[in-house]
Structure formats: C-alpha cells, structure tokens
Amino acid sequence: MTTQDTTPSPSPPARAGGRWIERWDPEDHAFWAERGERIARRNLVWSVLSEHIGFSVWSLWSVMVLFMGPEYGVDPAGKFFLVALPTLVGAVLRVPYTFAVARFGGRNWTVVSALLLLLPTTAAAVVMEPGTSYTTFLVVAALTGAGGGNFASSMTNINSFYPLRKKGWALGLNAGGGNIGVPVIQLVGLLVIGTAGAAQPRLVPALYLPLIVVAATLAALRMDNLAPVRNDTGAALEAVRDRHTWIMAFLYIGTFGSFIGYSFAFGLVLQTQFGRTPLQAASLTFVGPLLGSLIRPVGGRLADRFGGARITLWNFGGMAVATLVVVYASAERSLPVFLTGFIALFVLSGLGNGSTYKMIPGIFQAQALARGMTGETAAAYGRRLSGAAMGLIGAVGALGGLGINLAFRQSFQTAGSGTGAFLAFLACYALCAGVTWAVYLRRAPVRSAVAGPAGGAAPADGTAPAGPPEGERARAYAEV
Incomplete structure (x- = not known):
C-alpha cells in the first residue's frame, strides 16, 4: 500500500535511522545500469535472509507438534488448530506490515520485524x-x-526496488528464499529428533535465537x-475497490494458501493418517516445502517469459x-502414491506462487495503458496500485493456509481421514x-511484432484500448 515518487529532491532532508536513498527510478535504464541494479541486488540478498528466518519462525509449530506425544494431552484436532492459528495471525499482520515499509523505511522495518x-x-x-x-x-x-507478517513488508519493499520487467524474478527469488525457511526449520526438527530425541523440543527454537x-x-x-x-x-482504497485485487487474492489463496497450509499440516497428516512416528514424519515433511520453495522463482521467470495467467492456468490444472x-492414495492407504501426489502439490503451489505474484504489477500496468496513460505515467500508476494491492492479496492468500488446516481438522475429526478435505x-x-481463464485468458491474445514471445490477453471487454502505441500495450498485456 505504497506509492513511489521518482522526483529527485534538491536538498534531501535529514532522516532518522540512516541509509536513506533520496532518488530511486528503476524504470530509467541508465539509472538502473549505473547504480540501481547493484543496490537492488544487495537489498534483495539481505531481505531474503530476514524473510527466511521469518518463515521459519512462522512455521515453528508445524515442527513443535511432532514432539507432542500422548504426555502432552493434545489430540490430533487440537494439533491442527495449533498449526492453523499462526496462519491466521500472520495473515492479519500482513496489512499493517505493508504500511510499515513506507512509514519507517524498508531497511529500518526489516531490522525491527x-x-x-x-x-x-x-x-x-x-x-x-x-x-x-x-x-x-x-x-x-x-x-x-x-x-508471517514479515513476508508482506519484505515483498512490498523489494517490489519498490525493481523495474516491472524484472519483478517476476526478483519477487519470486525473494519469496522463494523466504519460503525455504519452512523446510529448513523442519530439517532442524529432524536433526533434533534424530540426535537428541523427541523429548528435547526446546532445542529447535533455541537454535534460532542467534540467527x-x-x-x-x-x-x-x-x-x-x-x-x-x-x-x-488513496491507492489503498482504490486497490480495495478494484475487482482485480480480489480476483488475484482468490487465486493466491489457491497457490500460496495451499503451500503454507500443506507445509504446516504435512507432518500431522503423516502421523495421523499413516501412523508415522515423529522421526519418520520429520524425515519426510521437509521435502515438499523445500521443492515448492526452490521452484517459486522459476514460476516468476516463466511468467516473465510466457505471461503469468498462462502459467497460472496450467498450474491449477496440474494441482487438480x-x-x-x-485422494486415490488416501482411499488405498498407499503411502508412496500419497507422497508422490502431495509433493507434486507442493511443487505446483510453489510454481503458482511465482506466477500469480508476477501477474499483479502486469495487471495494473495494463490497466494504466488501457486508460490512455503512457511511459512513466503508466509505470508510476502500475507501481502505485500494485504496491497497494500486494499487501492485501498476500494477507488474504495466507488465509488459505488457515482454511486448509481447519479443513483437515474437520475431516479427521468426523471421518478419521483427510480425504474429505482433499475433495474440497x-x-x-x-x-x-x-476464474483465471475467464478473466485473463478468454479473449483473443493481443500480438505485435515487438511484443516478444509472450503474447498476452486483451482487455476484458474485448475492445482495443486507446492511447499508447500497440507495441507498448502488447508488452503490458504480456506481463499479465
């Protein structure tokens, strides 16, 4: 929910907290080549590290519940609620964390968070x-x-550092590096269970304090x-009123909500449905989140090249x-087939995370061009609205993780199996x-000799937008 003013300040005011950059214009190719890319890359590296630790802490209880044997007196339904609650709190915190970047500065808020x-x-x-x-x-x-709140502030911050043409890769790398915090803490849990035993859960959070x-x-x-x-x-209110914000939030529930929900629940499902011991569950739990995290930047890169909507559509088909x-493996109680399907869900949700997040700036850039804006005016509008929408989309998407864990809780409580949840x-x-096909791909694609290999979707009403040159419009639609 931020906007970016690229007008240089003739006499930069003194600011608290240090390390303020007064002029930033990543869409200026000369500025980007001279110093912008180097600075953006440096901030991306340390943003990834901080967000990585944030994701590890957010998913801490997906590991803690594996240590909770009968002596803790918590049944499987209670454990599913324990791993669902952090998802809810993290989703709610994403909104104020998004505002915090502009209020305190991206670097300053990264330190505090x-x-x-x-x-x-x-x-x-x-x-x-x-x-x-x-x-x-x-x-x-x-x-x-x-x-969980760290994700929103980190993504909002990095979104401001990169030009539209590189946002897919940068945002995918930032988010993917953060997402890897989930399998890493699960590996730490496996290490503790395998060496110190299931009676030493305190070692897991203790190891993270110095990190x-x-x-x-x-x-x-x-x-x-x-x-x-x-x-x-004003941008926040405009984003709230824009239907594409809510459409993308719904799609992000399907991708990121799945990733974080499955990450938190995987070990519990293995223990509850397949009777795995804490060590056996921990030895398998990290694989899916690891692969899903590693492939998220690939989803962003594919979206940069072929268009986010195309990748997202095929991705949801694969997830189905x-x-x-x-569902078949659950009915047959086949652990190898179950693991194959579940890990495929992780991989595809990670891929979809990258492609859906890439769609956001492209959608608002295309809207600017459809309204007749050109050049930096259109780019500024796209940055303003996409930055405002990202925090809300990330917050709503995270609620998908809550829904997944509550669905598992209800399914196991009523039927003793996760099959009902998977059907939902x-x-x-x-x-x-x-929804992806109907809103972003149903119309004939706009093509131009200068549009590149991506192509793209035409405006929803099927009419040619007035104002910008055809090539500029085609490039913008290719971002969606």
Missing part, C-alpha cells in the same frame, strides 16, 4: 514441556504469526530505505490432477482455473 521474532521463539523454548496448558500453547503459537540477531544486524548494516516510497491511502492422486481442495483448484 526481525528482532520481534525473538519474542515467539523465546516463548516457545520456555513453555514446550508436558503439563503446559493448551491455552498457553495457543497463545505462544499465535505469537509466531509475526513471522535472528544475525539477520537483524546484517539488515541494519547492508540494507537501504527508499525515501520516494510513501504510504498512499495431483489432488486426485492424493480439488473443487477449489477447479474454480481457480476457471
């Missing part, structure tokens, strides 16, 4: 023992939602604040097929595919 992770991590290390009340576990699990301090310190030393990035309430495989997910993916 990283240090805030010390609270839930320390609390988990203190309370994780038999005899602790379930209410206490719920409160501490809710605190880890702070790690949080390191991430905050490096962000303070190496990142920058962008002075032109400012909160824009993978879900059918999982199948219907969701079919609906997401239909």
Whole structure:
C-alpha cells in the first residue's frame, strides 16, 4: 500500500535511522545500469535472509507438534488448530506490515520485524514441556504469526526496488528464499529428533535465537530505505475497490494458501493418517516445502517469459490432477502414491506462487495503458496500485493456509481421514482455473511484432484500448 515518487529532491532532508536513498527510478535504464541494479541486488540478498528466518519462525509449530506425544494431552484436532492459528495471525499482520515499509523505511522495518521474532521463539523454548496448558500453547503459537507478517513488508519493499520487467524474478527469488525457511526449520526438527530425541523440543527454537540477531544486524548494516516510497491511502482504497485485487487474492489463496497450509499440516497428516512416528514424519515433511520453495522463482521467470495467467492456468490444472492422486492414495492407504501426489502439490503451489505474484504489477500496468496513460505515467500508476494491492492479496492468500488446516481438522475429526478435505481442495483448484481463464485468458491474445514471445490477453471487454502505441500495450498485456 505504497506509492513511489521518482522526483529527485534538491536538498534531501535529514532522516532518522540512516541509509536513506533520496532518488530511486528503476524504470530509467541508465539509472538502473549505473547504480540501481547493484543496490537492488544487495537489498534483495539481505531481505531474503530476514524473510527466511521469518518463515521459519512462522512455521515453528508445524515442527513443535511432532514432539507432542500422548504426555502432552493434545489430540490430533487440537494439533491442527495449533498449526492453523499462526496462519491466521500472520495473515492479519500482513496489512499493517505493508504500511510499515513506507512509514519507517524498508531497511529500518526489516531490522525491527526481525528482532520481534525473538519474542515467539523465546516463548516457545520456555513453555514446550508436558503439563503446559493448551491455552498457553495457543497463545505462544499465535505469537509466531509475526513471522508471517514479515513476508508482506519484505515483498512490498523489494517490489519498490525493481523495474516491472524484472519483478517476476526478483519477487519470486525473494519469496522463494523466504519460503525455504519452512523446510529448513523442519530439517532442524529432524536433526533434533534424530540426535537428541523427541523429548528435547526446546532445542529447535533455541537454535534460532542467534540467527535472528544475525539477520537483524546484517539488515541494519547492508540494507537501504527508499525515501520516494510513501504510504498512499488513496491507492489503498482504490486497490480495495478494484475487482482485480480480489480476483488475484482468490487465486493466491489457491497457490500460496495451499503451500503454507500443506507445509504446516504435512507432518500431522503423516502421523495421523499413516501412523508415522515423529522421526519418520520429520524425515519426510521437509521435502515438499523445500521443492515448492526452490521452484517459486522459476514460476516468476516463466511468467516473465510466457505471461503469468498462462502459467497460472496450467498450474491449477496440474494441482487438480495431483489432488486426485492424493485422494486415490488416501482411499488405498498407499503411502508412496500419497507422497508422490502431495509433493507434486507442493511443487505446483510453489510454481503458482511465482506466477500469480508476477501477474499483479502486469495487471495494473495494463490497466494504466488501457486508460490512455503512457511511459512513466503508466509505470508510476502500475507501481502505485500494485504496491497497494500486494499487501492485501498476500494477507488474504495466507488465509488459505488457515482454511486448509481447519479443513483437515474437520475431516479427521468426523471421518478419521483427510480425504474429505482433499475433495474440497480439488473443487477449489477447479474454480481457480476457471476464474483465471475467464478473466485473463478468454479473449483473443493481443500480438505485435515487438511484443516478444509472450503474447498476452486483451482487455476484458474485448475492445482495443486507446492511447499508447500497440507495441507498448502488447508488452503490458504480456506481463499479465
């Protein structure tokens, strides 16, 4: 929910917090080549590290529940709710975290948001023992939602650093590097269970305490604040009123909601439905989130080249097929087939995360051109609206993770199996595919000799927009 003013300031005012950049214009090719790319890349590296730790803390309880044997007195339904609660809190926090970037500066807020992770991590290390009340576990699990908020501020910050033509790769890399925090903490859990045993859960959060301090310190030393990035309430309200914000939020529920929901629930499903021990579950849990995280930048890169809507459509089709495989495996109680289908869901959700997030700036850029704007005016409008929409889309998308864990909780509570939940997910993916096709791909693609190999979708009303040259319009539609 930010806007970016590219007008240079003749006499930059003094600012608190240090490391402020007063002029930033990534769409200017000369500026980008001379110094912009180097600065953006440096900020991206340390943003990834901080967001990575944030995702690890956010998914901490997906590991903690694996340590909770019968002596803890928590049934499977209670465990699913424990891993669902951080998703809800993280989704809610994404909105104020998005505003915080412009209010305090991207670098400054990265430092603060990283240090805030010390609270839930320390609390988990203190309370994780038999005899602790379930209410206490719920409160501490809710605190880890702070790690989910980090995603919104990080993505909003990096979105401001990169030009439209490179946002797919940059945002995919930033988010993918953060997403890898999920399998990494699950690997840490596996290491602790395999070496110290299932009776030593406190070691997992304890290992992250020094890493949080390191991430905050490096962000303070190496990142920058962008002075032109400012909160824009008008853009936020305009984004809320724009139907594409809500359409993309729905599609992001299908991709990111699936990724984070499955990441939190995978180990519990293996324990509950297939009777895996904590060690056996932990040895498998990390594989899917790892592959899904690694492939997210690929989804952004493919969207840069072929158009985000095309990749997203095929992706939802693949997720529907993978879900059918999982439903079959659940009915046959075949663990190898189940793992194959579930890991395919992780990979495809990661791919879709990259392609859907790439669609956002392209949609608003295309809208600007359809309204007759050209050049930097259109680019500024696209940045303004996409920045405003990203925080809301990320928040709503994260709620998909809550829905997945609540669906599993209900399915296991009523039927003793996750099959009912997977059938609901199948219907969701079919609906997401239909919406993607109907809104962004149904019309004949706009093509031009200078549009490149991507092609793209025409405006929803089928009419040719007035104003910008045909080649510029075609390039913009190719971003969607």
